[in-house]
Amino acid sequence: MTTPDRRLALKANAPGGGHARNKAAEMEQENRHLIHLTKVGAVDAAYRIDAGLWESGRWLAVRWIEGVPLWRALALARGPEGNRPSVHPWLLGIARTWAQRLDALHAAGWAHADVQPTNTLVDSDEVHLIDYALACGPNETGRLPYRGALTHTTAPEVADAILSTSDDTHIHVQPPADIWGLGASLFWCWTGRRPVAYEDEEDRMAKHQAIAQGHTIPLGDARPWPFPAFETLITACLAPDPDRRPAAAEVAAVLTEAGQ
Structure with missing residues (x-):
């Protein structure tokens, strides 16, 4: 409009x-x-x-936010032709600005709770977050129960909570789940494969069971070309234990230093 x-x-x-x-x-x-x-x-x-x-x-x-969804933005990077000197800092810049957007939310005590490629628009080498309907914040009252968002970028601890609670129970998402979503989205849109192995025809609960186990496809088996700095970042974000994932501020700081 x-x-x-x-x-x-x-x-x-x-x-x-x-x-x-x-x-x-x-x-x-x-x-x-x-x-x-x-x-x-x-x-x-x-x-x-x-x-x-x-x-x-x-x-x-x-x-209106200018930019294209992450999947479209990373189309070139998914093939061997993406292994160019100009692409490396561009990918790191996307991850850095994404982490900075998340850090602003997390510092305020909130989680986006729907970090996924469709809600991530890339404009040049800058990321914009959209769609805050499912966000989780402190001291919320009268909200709709959170029961997960896009399955493929759901963190293991959230998948486990969905499986172990009733459909009307609110699951309060914490910032580490956003970090998983960041890593899962980068994995998916760079490699063309979702980070957890399951079949498309499986039902949602079966997919959540696979995710809750915390086992991801080895990035070395899925990457289109080697990029150690990017692989290290994605792997850290996909740590099964949420306490072992880096905070958004840490991700942004490491990537800022890497770009200098």
């Missing part, structure tokens, strides 16, 4: 669309999250524009 002075992304629920989740309630929740995250400086104040009701539910308007 374009107005005389800016471009907007307009979200609105689609009544009768057949979605299991309550999209109107999710949009209302995302609006609350954006208001709070803007106040604490974790999200750019220019991102949220307005929100309200329409005859069939709710709408939310946010600033």
Whole structure:
């Protein structure tokens, strides 16, 4: 959507669309999250524009973010032709700015809780995060129960919680799960393979069972070409134990130093 002075992304629920989740309630929740995250400086104040009701539910308007989803952005890097001197710092720059965005959330006590390629837009070598509907923050009340997001980037501890709790139990996602999502997304979009081995036709619970075991495909078996610095980063982010994953600030600092 374009107005005389800016471009907007307009979200609105689609009544009768057949979605299991309550999209109107999710949009209302995302609006609350954006208001709070803007106040604490974790999200750019220019991102949220307005929100309200329409005859069939709710709408939310946010600033249009330039960029392409991570999968499309890394298309060149997935082949051997991606092994170029110019591509190496570009990949590290994507990971660095992504970690910086997450660090702003984590420093405010929040987790994005839906870190995945579709919610990650790449503009040149800079990453922008979108879609805060499922974010988890401190002292939240009246929220929809979090029961996972995209299966392929779900952290082992979240997968285990989904398997071991009832469908109406809220799972409070912590920042290390975002770091897993970062590593899983980079693994997937660079190698073309999801980090945990399971068949597409398996049901969601079976996939969560595989993820909860914490075993990932060896990166050396999946990478399109060797890049030790990038491989070390991804491997660290995919540590099965959340306490052994680096914090977003640590990831950003290491990659800033590597780019100097």
